[in-house]
Amino acid sequence: MRSTLFIIVLLVVNSPLFSQGSANFSVITIRENAIKVGDLLAEITRQSGADFTYNSLVVDSDSVLSFKVKKATLEETLDLLSEKIHVVYTIVEGQIILNFEKKVEPPKYFTLSGFLADQSSGENLISATVSVNGTGRGVFTNEFGYYALTLEEGEYTIKSSYLGYQDTQTKVTLDQNLKKNLLLPPAAIGLPAVIVHPPLEDIQNKKQLGRLSLRSEELNNLPEFAGESGLVKGLQTLPGIKMHSDGSSFFYTRGGERDQNLVIIDDAPIFNPSHMLGFYSLVIPDFTKDIQVYKSDVPASMGDRLSAIVSIRTKDGNLKKGGFSGALNSFVNRLSLEAPLVKERSSIFLSLRRSNYEWLYKNNAENIDLYFQDFQFKWNYKVNQNNRLFFTLIQSGDVFENRAGPVSGVRWGNLASTFRWNHIFSSRLFANTTFYTGNYAYKLQIPPNYWQSQLSMFSFKTDFTYYSNTNSIANFGLEMQAYFNNPGSISFDPTVDLLPEITNNYSRKTAFYYQASHRLTDRLKLNTGARVTIWSNLGPKTYFGFDENYNVNDTINVTAGIYNSFVNADPRLSLQYSLDSTSQLKLSFGTYHQYLQLISNTISPFTAFEVWLPASPNIEPQFASQWAINYLKYFPIANMEISAAAYYKKFRNQIDYEPYSTPYLNPLLEGELRFGTAQSYGLELLVKRDFGRLNGWISYTYSRVFRETEGINDGLTYRAFQDRPHDFSLVLNYQLKKRILFTANWISQSGSTFTSPTGFYTFHEQKVPIYGERNNDRLPTYHRLDVSWQFTLNRKPDNKYQHSLVFSIYNALAHKNVFAVKFNKLLQDGYGPKIGANVLSDQQLSPSQIDLVRFFPSLTYKFKL
Structure with missing residues (x-):
């Protein structure tokens, strides 16, 4: 027994290749600056006892290399050898086999793209979610319902979701770029769409803060x-x-x-x-x-305003079947029509609206015309899978006329149109090219003369969206605009030279922009962008130079061409972090410039006499910078979200007015403008529930706005007109019964500021007010409760003909909401009518408050076919 054990130990000690692992105990030292591969292999064999097996096509034994190891194991030596001569090795029964190095194929990526639309109408859905089921990878559809999702080759389940629609799941195999249009069926529920259950998507894909x-x-x-x-x-x-x-x-x-x-x-x-x-x-x-x-983190493709952009996308029209809807009321009637022109390819949407106040006054005032009207039209056409055309036309007008009076009335209106071309260059590159116009004009008629003003623009914009991959999307483009502005002119008998001439303004704006969204990690998202704008004033034009006391010191006449320009770059930056699957935080910063300004030295809500002036040698572009932080928390069980935002804004080149300035028919108007700074800060809270029998939202805002203008308020800081610290709103929808919906809207906010007299003195037997600090007073707090009941008349929710009655009460509590305070004289020691302050009297001035609407009910019949 002992002799057998001795023989086994002797064989193990004298056989280094007895097992695969025994060679690893060899210690190898080689120091060669230049050695042939064949000689190197022989040296490794000599020191380790390991034999090599290879094909001459795999290893070139005559090639020379540098090889240095010191007291290395066989495994460490072979790892270095593999790296040097680009081979892989395996040890099989004591033999080291060298073979070609396996090449790792890089993963292949393909793009799934297409449009997401309403299954019943073919209407493309905006900001819907398209995601890989069970992951955080996903995208939103753009403003035209287009999406692009770049993924590795493989099989996926794609989930599509949108508020008010049923989620759908689609299985796809990505082995090439794939175009797939997705359809979402409307949620099959008899309640109004506002309470339809939304998809419970990952919060990272569901919400866009700011x-x-x-x-x-x-x-x-x-x-x-x-x-x-x-x-x-x-x-x-x-x-x-x-x-x-x-x-x-x-x-x-x-x-x-x-x-x-x-x-x-x-x-x-x-x-x-x-x-x-x-x-x-x-x-x-x-x-x-x-x-x-x-309100913050405004996309670089949009501008140029300092506060907010409200972007409205209109309906394309049903591509599958026609529809007719409307609302009839004692005061306003509207009708809408949508229909396919070519089924699945082209459709129109048409809306008409007109007021109906004639029955209130015609019997007693037949010379009065009081009405407004709207015409809104949309056409779209799918040329093919890569091209689509749209045309939108908006026309509105208001008429207030008394043909029997010395001033017959006023008219104003808007005209806007858009022609748009969507083109898909590739699955990752989407382009939108737009020609659009906007026009606002108003006219005060004083027969046979009139005063009028107008602001018009024509624009070309081409915008590109590049879906680089699932984690990166870039948006870039060019926008060019031409402006015509008549700041106000009046027509009189041409033979009478009574009024100064006000020259028109011609301007041009060119903007370049780029913005990119990067998902750095599963939780961290970065948005970067910039907008570069070139503003030019064009001749012919006559304008004036002013000295430090705002007196005219020069008159400049320029011919056609550019006589003044501004170039500004506005960066945009935001960082969004997901704290967990239901909450996220976002920090943003941006700067903004504005090149058109509304000139009006009145706070009355009724004036239509608006003067728009462009940035010019005397009016620098307005500027604002804003820091904002947003937080959102979503509660899936309660189907509720809570969001909060805090911001700080700094303004420059803010316009105020010399006391008693005249903005109309004044060629020296720019000399009556005063420029200063402003700052605002605030906290905004929102609690929202989108669905359920009880739904709606509650919002609260605390904010302050202060201004500082040289020559105004002795150069001291003062409150702006819109400084209203507290603002509370409640919108509540409650489904009382299956066919009865109750809605309430409560608004409460601090009153606006105004300047009230601090005293009076007598001058030529006339009481003259003395004013102190600008905006030293505040109107009473504004409160308003509006309520409505909507009664669905059809018993079955799937009836082809849908109709309902809506009973509403505006200001249901009849609260007196003051919008202005006037100071009038009291005759006869306080008895008798109040008369305007132009009456010569030593009677004391007395304030009176003016409000508009208390308790206004209405009944509307709505239908849809």
């Missing part, structure tokens, strides 16, 4: 004023957006002026979106498909 959205269903469900709900009333319920007053479509965003917001419909600007002195807005809810509100 941007607010409104859907046409949400606008339609808001309580109506005299038969119509509107865009501006919907915007006023969102945090950070403040209304002017009753009877006004003006709104203010994060401390900016009213002209620092831009409303665009299919990219065409709407310079005055109001009707009936602000009680209505020209945007018809039925005509809209998607409304996006940008």
